[in-house]
Amino acid sequence: MNDKDTSIQEIKEKIAKFVKDRNWNEAHSPKNLSMSIAIEASELMEIFQWLSTEEAWNISNTEEFTHLKEELSDVIIYCLSLANQLNIDIATAIEDKIEKNGKKYPINNG
Numbered sequence: 001m002n003d004k005d006t007s008i009q010e011i012k013e014k015i016a017k018f019v020k021d022r023n024w025n026e027a028h029s030p031k032n033l034s035m036s037i038a039i040e041a042s043e044l045m046e047i048f049q050w051l052s053t054e055e056a057w058n059i060s061n062t063e064e065f066t067h068l069k070e071e072l073s074d075v076i077i078y079c080l081s082l083a084n085q086l087n088i089d090i091a092t093a094i095e096d097k098i099e100k101n102g103k104k105y106p107i108n109n110g
């Protein structure tokens, strides 16, 4: 599985199966998932908490990089699980939001 050859839909299906196989659908309520996203985001921030900007840029050359990838994945897994539970087409939602952001923040090369 890698970014280039994997669709969001495939990852969403993998997450949905993982949740269903463990009977976690009831626990994975939208409320609980929104909290879980924030909790995992905090775990991601904790990795950077006392680092300088330069140390943070260099994180990929340290032993903490594996931990960082795990916490980033936790955030994204919960985001995609929330999209699953609420039947959100997240690719369309992201496209729509990028378009909206583009109007709010137009390119200004002047």
Ligand SMILES: [Mg+2]
Pocket: 040, 043, 070, 071, 074
């Ligand atoms: Mg975590």
